[in-house]
């Protein structure tokens with residue numbers, strides 16, 4: 001039985017997940033909480049290896065869509081057993097940058113795999129661990145692209161394999177996140193991430209205060 005709290009940050013790219021996760025962690029630590037910050041894909045050595053394959057084809061070959069699903073889930077299985085489950089059992093607050101909703105949005109709504117199949121595969125990978133609070137940071141495609149372009153210029157990086165999947169794909173992914181949120185409004189909280197950063201943070205904070 002887990003004693004901690006599991007929180008994930010989800011949504012299209014550039015919605016500010018990493019920014020909000022960092023602010024949440026700082027605020028919780030200031031308030032004396034024990035926090036573990038992690039991300040997907042990744043969070044373990046194996047997961048980081050898989051992350052590189054998924055984002056940059058680092059093994060020299062792109063995964064097929066089915067292999068992509070299984071690689072995200074392999075990363076998650078390792079992550080849950082090695083990192084998330086022990087942290088929750090130790091009573092920590094786990095803050096995760098993307099988790100299962102990304103698989104449902106990108107691989108089901110985006111790539112077209114049957115949602116029920118992915119729900120079952122995901123259950124196998126997570127042993128049923130699921131976030132109690134999910135922040136869905138929603139942002140339109142244009143704002144998302146502007147933020148990503150700006151960041152790429154600032155950090156001298158280029159778009160990765162999934163970012164390059166095309167506008168239609170990213171529209172479907174965004175709609176997927178919105179649809180998933182609508183199905184579970186008491187656990188998944190929709191936030192307009194196109195707002196100024198402090199306004200987004202005030203909403204995240206007030207939900208956390210309410211739910212904790």
Ligand code: Z5A
Pocket residue numbers: 012013014015016017018019020040041072098099100102103104106107147148150151162163193194195196197198200
């Ligand atoms: N993926 C998948 O397909 N299936 C899965 O199961 C999982 C993932 C788990 C992981 O990429 C990719 O894998 C992702 C989904 C897929 N692909 N896509 N496309 P990642 O982890 O490298 O990247 P990301 O998750 O897409 O996040 P990101 O691009 O780093 O964005 P973010 O974390 O949401 O945003 P940020 O880094 O906090 O902010 C982005 C920029 O905007 C930055 O310069 C900020 O300073 C700025 N920012 C943030 N908030 C604001 C506000 N409010 N106003 C203005 N500017 C802001």
